[in-house]
Amino acid sequence: MSLILASTSPRRRELLTLLGIPFDVKSPSFEERLVADSPAIEQVQAFAQGKARSVASQEPDAIVLGSDTVIEVDQAVIGKPADLMEARTMLRRLAGRDHCVHTAIALVWSTRAIDIGALSTAVVRMKPYDELTHERYLATGESLGKAGAYSIQGEGGNLIDSIDGDFPTVVGLPLRLVARLLLQVDVNVPIDLDELYAIKPYTNWARFSV
Helix, strand or coil: CCCEEEEECCCHHHHCCCCCCCEECCCCCCCCCCCCCCCHHHHHHHHHHHHHHHHHHCCCCEEEEEEEEEEEEEEECCCCCCCHHHHHHHHHHHHCEEEEEEEEEEEEHHHHHHEEEEEEEEEEEEECCHHHHHHHHHHHHCCCCCHHHHHCCCHHHEEEEEEEECHHHHHCHHHHHHHHHHHCCCCCCCHHHHHHHHHCCCCCCCCHHC
């Protein structure tokens, strides 16, 4: 029995490594496409399932873990910016207010007919808009490839006032939730989660945890 992370995200690889479980990484063939009028939670859950199922179809004997993250503000879904212009618009829209970060997890094990999922949501409070700060951040290029055009574990942390919820959820892989799902399919998680969350061994984690 092997565990496969269906993701191209280095951040999800880094977070999953913290659980101390051996795993492989495989890029999912599933293509996520946001639908403007569809609820954010339904979309992010479908994306996580799609990623996991696309890899599980090729690796039926493996336990496949899929994950996806979207941002919701004003009941609208915000994904990844196509370019810096769109990133600028996203950051301006989020500035000075709260938004929800939804991260869905899916676990698929085809030979055991297991297909389960779960959702974690955190609320992120952004600092007020400051043109100079935003332009400096955009110049780093970090916005590209990130839901909402910012990275909480990177320089984007400077745009955030606080969070209410699980820090790894905002990064893209809620570790407590992942551990719970893995235990449901008899995968041992060798580390102490409470100790891990006390140490907070990831960039900016301690900065946004009370």
